[in-house]
Amino acid sequence: MSTGIHHVTGITRRVQANVDFYVGFLGLRLVKRTGGYEDAEQLHLFYGDALGSPGSVVTFLVWEDGAPGRVGHGQVAEIALAVPPESIGEWLTRAMTARVPVQGPSREFGETVLRLKDPDGVTVKLVGLDMPAAAPLPDPIAPTRLRSVTLFTEKPDETRDFLARFGYAEQASEGAIRRVASDTDVIDIRDATGFFGGIPGTGVLDHVAFRATDVDAVRQMRLALKGTDATSVHDRKYFLSLYVREPAGILLEYATDTPGFTVDESAADLGQTLFVPPHDAARAEDLRVILPQFALPGEERTPMRDLHFIHRFHRPEAPDGSTIILLHGTGGNESDLMPLAHRLAPNATLLGVRGRSTEEGINRWFRRYDATTYDQADIRAEAEAFAAFVTDASRAYGLDPARMTVLGYSNGANLIGAILQLYPDAAQQAILLRGLQVLEDAPQLAPDALAGHRVLMLNGARDPFAGMAPALEQALRRGGADLDSQMLAAGHELSAEDLTRAGAWLAAEPVA
Structure with missing residues (x-):
């Protein structure tokens, strides 16, 4: 089974704007909506390819109208999604038409890149690279999978060495950025010495998760991480995982590919039902009232006024x-x-x-x-x-x-x-x-x-x-x-x- 990125998780303060960007603009599929497993009063949305395949998934915790965070060292700072190489021009036109902040195209490590800002200000890069989707989306130029994340660290050598545990080896460098690669994707490690430290909140990326072959791999990783702040193994229903902070303080997760998002919804119905974590089943009805509502593109909605x-x-x-x-x-x-x-x-x-x-x-x-x-x-x-x-x-x-x-x-x-x-x-x-x-x-x-x-x-x-x-x-x-x-x-x-x-x-x- 492949190594590489399983998913990336951010925090948004406007659920409707978030859905409109990742589903309406980028064309990803909403594959799951659930109350958070750590805090069921936080809505958790999962976007990805047609099945939410590992390596394609971007997730967001919803802190509706929550305080903004600050991007700095000790954080995942950017995400990059692969799109067909010939589509970069069309994506540039789409961004300008939709008034999405965009820079580029530019060249990074020999790849053509557009840099976008989502409604919370998170940097989302579109990389023109032939990386076929495991479960293609209807739009022929939709993102196919995660290409990379960028980590801001004050300890680039130690961050690089720690990532080797998850199957990454140094590949190249460009200025202050070192690139390490797995067999499916890359991580860009930026030396952020002298930057402000990151602050949790809306508009920041919370963590990146890497792929584990199976539950035994997660348990073996837990043993290998003895002496660190690694957590116990958590059952997230759609995968099992553990969390750990690498030496510079960046939060990482190690998650299994299975059972996946079709464990409680059919492939055709993914993302349609709001699920509540099993341990909060007794207050499911209350949570469905507390969690913020939103509309998918094309659904009837009431615009929120400022x-x-x-x-x-x-x-x-x-x-x-x-x-x-x-x-x-x-x-x-x-x-x-x-x-x-x-x-x-x-x-x-x-x-x-x-x-x-x-x-x-x-x-x-x-x-x-x-x-x-x-x-x-x-x-x-x-x-x-x-x-x-x-x-x-x-x-x-x-x-x-x-x-x-x-x-x-x-x-x-x-x-x-x-x-x-x-x-x-x-x-x-x-x-x-x-x-x-x-x-x-x-x-x-x-x-x-x-x-x-x-x-x-x-x-x-x-x-x-x-x-x-x-x-x-x-x-x-x-x-x-x-x-x-x-x-x-x-x-x-x-x-x-x-x-x-x-x-x-x-x-x-x-x-x-």
């Missing part, structure tokens, strides 16, 4: 025209409450939103000085901004304000409470889970300011902050809201009773 809050939709299979807007608690994100909301209203479209304030790296909706003292100017500024966001989102996505519910937990519920007092027209129906009064100088609402508004407040009897809830209840009632405030046998955390009572309330009087 509004002033990071947001994400979940669209059910049979939408009923209602929308629930979700505001997470401290430390949460835009997808946290989607499973809860999906259980409340399975046919509602869910719009999760991310707070713009941060506290020691965690997401919030407004700044605070301590657990019960809040930045009043920031509350008012973010309430105004969010009220404007609701208006903009309704217009941009065609949402019906009369069939809209705003649901928040903890810090998110607190902002909703402030919005109801400051901008009553922003929401007609709201569910506040552990909501408090955070306005110190709350406006005196007219008796009919909240007329026609339905509000549910669910508080916890053991919640240490529950003493601040009655002030919010009183303010909403004075404004004329139809308020249903209930006390649960719970603390500040959410409980199964929240789902039961919120579901009953939501179903009792649907928004007209």
Whole structure:
């Protein structure tokens, strides 16, 4: 069996743009979509030839709207895909027509190369080289397989020697780059001494995986790597593998060719079903709501708008025209409450939103000085901004304000409470889970300011902050809201009773 590259894995912050580039522009096939095996709340997409053959596969972990990384030493820096030599001119035309950033053609190690940038800024080289595909794609000039990756290292000699374990031997050099070759592809080792170190994040390549002949080869490699940071052997369902960092810190994987991507889908249906790792089967339905949705080229899609809050939709299979807007608690994100909301209203479209304030790296909706003292100017500024966001989102996505519910937990519920007092027209129906009064100088609402508004407040009897809830209840009632405030046998955390009572309330009087 051949040695060489098995796959390369990167990290993207925009799943739809990623799919549009690798499937729509490059013409690769999406051969698998799954929750990540290390973190099932990360979508993992696999692209490749018609069967996802080892040596053709490029994969991406999706950190939707995640922080960008930095390319530097200690990283896989570039990937290169082989295309038919005579197609370079057509690829150049395609790139310019599609407005894909492109440089070249140029010559590298005697090969004709176009250098592209994917939507995250990852360098993707197209190399004019006759390397037949194991399972050809329909487009005659589509990439056939991986030609190479480029490694940035401060220890080029040690990196080269380490790669010999995976079947690579030095072949040539060109400037600061040494090229090592297996029997199927090459690795370019660039001396990056003096460069900044790489930082993990979106827009970087996480690791490169090499091909193992079988499971025994992986186990033998594990023994040979004794004394390094090599991991135990992991079952990734589609292959077994281990991970190790070479002397310069670059993450490498060693993976078997089998069983391959047809183990749970037929060849004709590859990439159609979202799979959840077996160890997360108990929360499969929640994960399918949490993981970001996308459309393949040609499928119906809703374009995402660039509004002033990071947001994400979940669209059910049979939408009923209602929308629930979700505001997470401290430390949460835009997808946290989607499973809860999906259980409340399975046919509602869910719009999760991310707070713009941060506290020691965690997401919030407004700044605070301590657990019960809040930045009043920031509350008012973010309430105004969010009220404007609701208006903009309704217009941009065609949402019906009369069939809209705003649901928040903890810090998110607190902002909703402030919005109801400051901008009553922003929401007609709201569910506040552990909501408090955070306005110190709350406006005196007219008796009919909240007329026609339905509000549910669910508080916890053991919640240490529950003493601040009655002030919010009183303010909403004075404004004329139809308020249903209930006390649960719970603390500040959410409980199964929240789902039961919120579901009953939501179903009792649907928004007209």
